[in-house]
Amino acid sequence: MNYEKAYHDLKNRFHALEETLAAAVEERDIYDQILRSAKRTVALINLNREIVWINNTSVKRFGYTRDEVRGKRISDLIFGPETDTSSIPTALEQALKGISTQYEHIVYKKNGEKFWNRAEMRPYYNSKGEIDKIIVYGLDISDEKEMEKRAKKAENSYNEIIENSQDIFYKIDLDGKILSVNKAWTTLLGYTKEETLEKPGNYFFYEDDVQKVVSERKRILHGEIRMCNQDIRVRCKNDQIHWINLICSPVFSESKEIIGFSGVAVDINREKINETLRNILAEQVSDLICLHDSETRYTFVSPSIKEIAGYEPEELLGKESFLFYHPDDLSRIKEYRDRNNSGKGKVGESLTIRYLRKDGSYTWLELTGKTLRDENNNMTGAITSCKVANFRKEEEDKIKAALEEEKKLNQLKSSFLRFVAHEFKAPISIIRALVELIQMSIEDGDTNSDQLKKDVGGIEVEIKSLITLMEDVLVLEELESGDIKLKKSEVYLIDLLNNVNERLPFQWRGKAKIESTGKEIAVLGDKKYVELILKNLISNAFKYSEGKQSPIVKLAYDKKAVTISIKDFGIGIPEDCREKLFTNFYRAANVGKIDGTGLGLSIVKKFVDIHGGKISFTTVVNVGTEMVVTLPVQ
Secondary structure (H helix, E strand, O other), X not given: OOHHHHHHHHHHHHHHHHHHHHHHHHHHHHHHHHHHHOOOEEEEEEOOOEEEEEOHHHHHHHOOOHHHXXXXXXXXXXXXXXXXXXXXXXXXXXXHOOOOEEEEEEEEOOOOOEEEEEEEEEEEXXXXXXXEEEEEEEEEOHHHHHHHHHHXXXXXXXXXXXXXXXXXXXXXXXXXXXXXXXXXXHHHHOOOOOOOOOXXXXXXXXXXXXXXXXXXHHHHHOOOOOOEEEEEEEEOOOOOEEEEEEEEEEEEOXXXXXXXXXXXXXXXXXXXXXXXXXXXXXXXXXXXXXXXXXXXXXXXXXXXXXXHHOOOXXXXXXXXXXXXXXXXXXXXXXXXXXXXXXXXXXXXXXXEEXXXXXXXXXXXXXXEEEEEEOOOOOEEEEEEEEEEXXXXXXXXXXXXXXXXXXHHHHHHHHHHHHHHHHHHHHHHXXXXXXXXXXXXXXXXXOOOHHHHHHHHHHHHHHHHHHHHHHHHHHHHHHHHHOOOOOOEEEEOHHHHHHHHHHOOOXXXXXXXXXXXXXXXXXXXXXXXXXXXXXXXXXXXXXXXXXXXXXXXXXXXXXXXXXXXXXXXXXXXXXXXXXXHOOOOOOOOOOOOOOXXXXXXXXXXXXXXXXXXXXXXXXXXXXXXXXXXXXXXXO
16 A cells, blocks of 8 residues: 555645635635625524524614624514514515515614614525525615605695596597596586496597597507697587597507507686687677686786777786776775675666776776676676776866866865954954053043053054964965966075064064075075065964074075975974864964964965975974975076
8 A cells, every 4th residue: 555645645635625614714704794794684593583693784773782682583672563573474484495585564773763674584504405594684675665655645646636636637548438537527527437437538529529539649649749739629418518628648558559548638618718709809899898707817808908008918818907907996996896796786887997008008998897607606707898988087077177176166265264254353353342442541531651552552463463364365365366476586595584584573583593504506486485485484483482492494505406494492293283284274283372374384385386396394292393495496
């Protein structure tokens, strides 16, 4: 026996075995690394379903260490109240037969957090080729489940929208039989789904339109068009003919073959009626005829709008009719509409209103309206008819203006008579009483010179008051009649103010404080009436601030105007009196016994206006008032 050769053979076999073992170890390490770093969780359990080993992903995902899980059952660790275990016995049974099985259920982490898991059981073979363990793989599919949930919700929402849409959605097969319709089909045509499904769609089309629909479907089948869009007529259950817009598209199989058609049908009956009306109205009617929906939007406008207001009918469709009425007429139009809607309107009652033309001007229209209702007496809109009423309105306006002017003059006369009766009575009574006292003193021989001077002074004061009153009344009469003619010239206000200040009554004379800013520029006006404006305002400032600081008069010049401010520190003007302050014969409620005619500010306002100026004021009760007049410069 050759021992040396046997030794070498044995040594070679040993090295070969050693290499095989090293390769096996290396391969085991590779698989171990792969399993430990796999994205799926991996657990090895024995036939008693006890955990033998888990990979790193399982540790991270569930939060248990290997020591915590070793020897325990998966069900004791990650199953919870929402875990569906019904598939597990079958999966175990299949794994023992060498068959891999997948199932999905909810599992729980160590911290109680749950997620969806897609599990797979596979058999594990030992070195003898026997199944003595089971490998359980797991994958977190929570995001996938959430997407499925959202997709299902979206699908349900889509189906609900389709089912409750006002438009008809339908499907038919290649023979034209109706496979599905939504509720709108029954609402529009009156047929139930039971009366509709499996019947040919052509059955419901108006006879004259059947061939047109069939022809378009054939063109789709031959690839000539991708879809068709037609206006056709259908026959309702009550035998009425109704217009719809029919859109039809092919339905494809997975192999890209056309297996049917689907589409939508839109109710266009009203549009078709409107089109017919439009054609009639365009040729026969010159009045403006309009249809409005329940929100006052135009749904039809007759072509006569072009001649009447300059618009094309399409420019108004869908817009609110109230946007085209004059703002001052809106309240009357709304009242007219409400009366008609409530059934309280008179038959044939019309309304004259202003309508906005395309060029921005207004034209007068005589409008007649009627509320439209459906078979259930629900309001669906309105129809209006309008005639041009410009000439008639102009005459009405002239008559109305004349009547208003006459009414205004009558009111002014009445106010004047009441005013004169009241204002003249007091001073005349005082004068009469003083004269009687003087006469009695003379008759009795008691002619006390001091008392006589006092009485005569009182008479003089009352006479001046009457003269002032008469002057104001005469000026007012001139203003109201339009007889005043301005004699315009250059007026320098500083000199004029100084003169007015020095010619005030004795107790106020020269006491107004006058200030000026800016380069002096002459005002173009009538010196007499500009002086009247200044005198009235400064006298009022003193009169209504008796015992207070003297008024301040300020002049401010710029290139276009001069601003005159007269500020007093008196009683102020109550809030409820401010609106009527420049009205004839009006006096504020807090003037008390302070003398005045109630004409001064009215006259001032009118003279400021005819000079092209403006007057305003600010005031605080018991603090003072500031009158501001702006006059244009030369």
